[in-house]
Amino acid sequence: MPHVVTQSCCADASCVVACPVNCIHPAPGEPGFGTAEMLFVDPATCVGCSACVTACPVGAIKPDTTLTDAELPFLELNAQYYHRNPHEDRTPLALVPTQRRLRRPGPFRIAVIGAGPAGLYTADELLRHPEITTVDVYDRLRTPYGLVRHGVAPDHGSTKRVTELFAAIESQPGFRYRLGVDVGTDVTLAQLRSEYHGVVYAVGASHDRTLGIPGEHLAGSLGATDLVGWYNGHPDRRELTVPLHHERAVVIGNGNVALDVARMLTRDPQWLAEHTDIAPHALNQLRHSNIREVRILGRRGPANAAFTVPELLGLKQATHVDVVVDADPSTLTGTDRHTLILRELAERPTPTGTRPRIVLEFHAAPVEIIGDRRTVALEIARTGADGVPTGTTRVVDTGLVVRAIGFRGSGTTGLPTDPATGIARHDRGRVEPGLYVAGWVKRGPRGFIGTNKTCAQETVESILDDLDGTDTTDTPATPPTRGVGLDAWRRLDAAEIARGATEGRPRVKLTDPHEQARAQAPREAPRRKRAWGVVPA
CATH class of the missing domain: 3.30.70.20 (Alpha-Beta Plaits)
Structure with missing residues (x-):
C-alpha cells in the first residue's frame, strides 16, 4: 500500500x-x-x-x-x-551523520532572539551538542512559535501541528524561554553578548513591501502582514480596522499568502468558529462581512504564479467558494504543474453565483488606489508577457485592497543589514564571531517552515567552528532571570484550549498582553481546610 x-x-x-x-x-x-x-x-x-x-x-x-x-x-x-527524478542509485537506508563533538568541553551558553520556527530549530540544533548546556530563547511577545501562531492561516490546522514538534524541542533539558523581553529595549545586545558565548538573531521580515502607487496610504489599503496578524490574534494587530462593508476585496500578488487572505475573507464564519483558532475579534467582524468576491492580481501569466502546488491544489478542491480563472486561454497551454491546474479550473462550468468566489486574474497590475480618506476603487493596468503595463486600464470598485507582494526586514540594532531588504550581511550565518543570524533575517523572506531547519544547521556549524577556534577561557557573566518561561507559556496555552472547549472551538486565543500575563501568572495552591478538632502538626 x-x-x-x-x-x-x-x-x-x-x-x-x-x-x-x-x-x-x-x-x-x-x-x-x-x-x-x-x-x-x-x-x-x-x-x-x-x-x-x-x-x-x-x-x-x-x-x-x-x-x-x-x-x-x-x-x-x-x-x-x-x-x-529517478532514484535507483540511492543507498537503501537513510544515513545519519556522526555527532560532532567540540574540542573545548564547555559548558557553553547561547542566546537566541526570536521564538519562531527559525529560533526553535536553531535551539534544537545547538542542544544536540553536549558541550552546549543552555540555550535561552528570547521573544518580544509573551507567546512563542512566531509565524506558526501568527502567520499560518487558521484554516490550515494540519500545518499548525508543527507546534507538536516545537513542544518537543522546548521540553529538552537546557532549553529556556525568556518571553516578553524586547531585545533593544528591555535588554541590550551588548548585555547579551557579555552574558552568553554567542547570540543568534532569528527574527523575521516584519514589514510588507510597498506598491509605490498613489492612494496606498488610504484607509482600506492594508499590508498582508497586518491583515494576517489581525485574524491570527497578533497583539499588535488586534485593534486593526478592516473594512468589510463592500462586496469586493482585491489582493495584489499571487503567492500563498494571497491565497490565505482570499480564503479567510470568503470562509463561512460559523465554520471558522467550529474548526479554527481564528482570533475572536476577527471572527466577530467577519460575521458581519459583505465580501462576496476576492480578486487576486498577478502581474505576469499563470506559469509565473508564485502559489505552491499544494496550496493551489487545496484551492482547486475547496467547496466553500467558486474559483474563477481570469486569463487569456493562450496563456494556459503550458505543461508546467501550475498551468495544468489553472487550466482545469478555467475549464469548469461558469459558477452559479450562489457562493462567494475567488478570481485569479493574471496580467494585471495596480495603478492607483482611488478614494478620499478611504478606499473606494482600484485602477488596474493590463500587462504584457513581461509584466509591463500595455497602456490599457480599467477601474473596479472595492473597499479593501491588500498588498501581498512580499516582505522586508525592518533593520535590527547591532546588525549590519542591507537598507533595501533588511537582510543581515553574514557568512554562513556568522555576522562576526559571537554574533549570528538564522531565518528570514539571514536569507530573506523565502522558503517554507521546514527551510528554517537547514538554515539553522548551517548557522550552528559556524557557531561550533567559532567555539572550537577560540582559545579564551573567559566565562560570561550569569544572565539574570528575564521575562516569563516555559511554565508560564504552558499555563497560557492551557487557558486558551480550556476557553476553546467551553465555546466548542479548538482554541480561543488571548490577544491582550495584560490578559495573557494574568493567564501566565502562577496559581496559588488552595489552602487546606483544618479538620474540626484536629490540631495541625
Whole structure:
C-alpha cells in the first residue's frame, strides 16, 4: 500500500530516517531538501509499513487508500516527481551523520532572539551538542512559535501541528524561554553578548513591501502582514480596522499568502468558529462581512504564479467558494504543474453565483488606489508577457485592497543589514564571531517552515567552528532571570484550549498582553481546610 505526502514539508526528516527502504525524497544531503515544496514517496519502492506515518510530526503522510477526493492529486505529484527524478542509485537506508563533538568541553551558553520556527530549530540544533548546556530563547511577545501562531492561516490546522514538534524541542533539558523581553529595549545586545558565548538573531521580515502607487496610504489599503496578524490574534494587530462593508476585496500578488487572505475573507464564519483558532475579534467582524468576491492580481501569466502546488491544489478542491480563472486561454497551454491546474479550473462550468468566489486574474497590475480618506476603487493596468503595463486600464470598485507582494526586514540594532531588504550581511550565518543570524533575517523572506531547519544547521556549524577556534577561557557573566518561561507559556496555552472547549472551538486565543500575563501568572495552591478538632502538626 503506497503512502503519499499531502502537504508542504516541515523538513524534520523524521519520516526519511524512519523509512526502512529509503523511498522518501529529497532526503537530507540531496538537492532540494529543505527548499522543495514538499517530499515525495516513491510508489515503486514503498512497502506500506507505515513507519513514516507515525514519524511525521504534522500528520501529512497517508496510505493511498485513505486519501480524500481533495488529496488524490498528490498521487500524481508523487508519480511525476519520480518520473523526472529517478532514484535507483540511492543507498537503501537513510544515513545519519556522526555527532560532532567540540574540542573545548564547555559548558557553553547561547542566546537566541526570536521564538519562531527559525529560533526553535536553531535551539534544537545547538542542544544536540553536549558541550552546549543552555540555550535561552528570547521573544518580544509573551507567546512563542512566531509565524506558526501568527502567520499560518487558521484554516490550515494540519500545518499548525508543527507546534507538536516545537513542544518537543522546548521540553529538552537546557532549553529556556525568556518571553516578553524586547531585545533593544528591555535588554541590550551588548548585555547579551557579555552574558552568553554567542547570540543568534532569528527574527523575521516584519514589514510588507510597498506598491509605490498613489492612494496606498488610504484607509482600506492594508499590508498582508497586518491583515494576517489581525485574524491570527497578533497583539499588535488586534485593534486593526478592516473594512468589510463592500462586496469586493482585491489582493495584489499571487503567492500563498494571497491565497490565505482570499480564503479567510470568503470562509463561512460559523465554520471558522467550529474548526479554527481564528482570533475572536476577527471572527466577530467577519460575521458581519459583505465580501462576496476576492480578486487576486498577478502581474505576469499563470506559469509565473508564485502559489505552491499544494496550496493551489487545496484551492482547486475547496467547496466553500467558486474559483474563477481570469486569463487569456493562450496563456494556459503550458505543461508546467501550475498551468495544468489553472487550466482545469478555467475549464469548469461558469459558477452559479450562489457562493462567494475567488478570481485569479493574471496580467494585471495596480495603478492607483482611488478614494478620499478611504478606499473606494482600484485602477488596474493590463500587462504584457513581461509584466509591463500595455497602456490599457480599467477601474473596479472595492473597499479593501491588500498588498501581498512580499516582505522586508525592518533593520535590527547591532546588525549590519542591507537598507533595501533588511537582510543581515553574514557568512554562513556568522555576522562576526559571537554574533549570528538564522531565518528570514539571514536569507530573506523565502522558503517554507521546514527551510528554517537547514538554515539553522548551517548557522550552528559556524557557531561550533567559532567555539572550537577560540582559545579564551573567559566565562560570561550569569544572565539574570528575564521575562516569563516555559511554565508560564504552558499555563497560557492551557487557558486558551480550556476557553476553546467551553465555546466548542479548538482554541480561543488571548490577544491582550495584560490578559495573557494574568493567564501566565502562577496559581496559588488552595489552602487546606483544618479538620474540626484536629490540631495541625
